[in-house]
Amino acid sequence: MVQERNLQGKGVCWSLRLWSAAVISILLLSTCFIAHCVVTYQFTMDKPNTRLSELHTYHSSFTCFSEGTMVSDKVWSCCPKDWKLLGSHCYLVPTVTSTDSAASWMKSEEKCSQMGAHLLVIHSQKEQDFITNILSTHAAYFIGLRDSGHRQWQWVDQTPYDESATFWHKGEPSSEDEKCVILNHRNDQWGWNDIPCNHKHKSVCQMKKIYL
Known part of the structure; x- marks a missing residue:
């Protein structure tokens, strides 16, 4: 009887270890995925900001125009102050x-x-x-x-x-x-x-x- 209980205890412990390993793996994968999304989003968002920062070395201010029709998809386009805008160029x-x-x-x-x-x-x-x-x-x-x-x-x-x-x-x-x-x-x-x-x-x- 004692031996049977020991075997059952070992089985429960092994199951718990497997579940723990699975949970930890899922958490690690989720963390990596979220981190990847954040990095990708930040990289995408930094592209215009990088160019804007570069142009700030030549221009002190910019004039921006809204090109969206709704708040959710609003896009802003900018030209240096005193530059004229036509189409995609200043x-x-x-x-x-x-x-x-x-x-x-x-x-x-x-x-x-x-x-x-x-x-x-x-x-x-x-x-x-x-x-x-x-x-x-x-x-x-x-x-x-x-x-x-x-x-x-x-x-x-x-x-x-x-x-x-x-x-x-x-x-x-x-x-x-x-x-x-x-x-x-x-x-x-x-x-x-x-x-x-x-x-x-x-x-x-x-x-x-x-x-x-």
């Missing part, structure tokens, strides 16, 4: 009174790059009209298009150059020695004109807007 247009913004094409691109941006890229009539409506007709503006050699036009952001969506003035481009492009107002209309890259003009900077 644009910085120099003021009419600014006198220190004239520079060569290369220096203009460097200035944009120092703000986390690049020179203006235009792929549609909508973009062309949006920008020209806020530019001064008395100035010319470098855009992010130049000849990489043998009249192979290339945008600074590496997007394809589409000949069907260009806005050259009549007779332009006109010279293989003129490898950079300005946006200017001529003969009562806005258009593109190729010029030497060392000429000094104003410029328009562009960056992708930030989503929060």
Whole structure:
């Protein structure tokens, strides 16, 4: 009888150990899963915040816009203060009174790059009209298009150059020695004109807007 009770006791102890091991395993797996979810969520959420932090080194403040229709799915998009928003991009247009913004094409691109941006890229009539409506007709503006050699036009952001969506003035481009492009107002209309890259003009900077 005593031996039988000892065997039963050992069986109960073994069962308890198995249950304990199973419970501990489940808890460990649950903890790992939860931790993974938290890390993944934090990593996903940190992406825009990281870019926002990086841009804060160039810009002191941002203007944000709500793009959601309900509180639950509200998305915020932001541009640096004083930049204009169109679609998925922000644009910085120099003021009419600014006198220190004239520079060569290369220096203009460097200035944009120092703000986390690049020179203006235009792929549609909508973009062309949006920008020209806020530019001064008395100035010319470098855009992010130049000849990489043998009249192979290339945008600074590496997007394809589409000949069907260009806005050259009549007779332009006109010279293989003129490898950079300005946006200017001529003969009562806005258009593109190729010029030497060392000429000094104003410029328009562009960056992708930030989503929060």
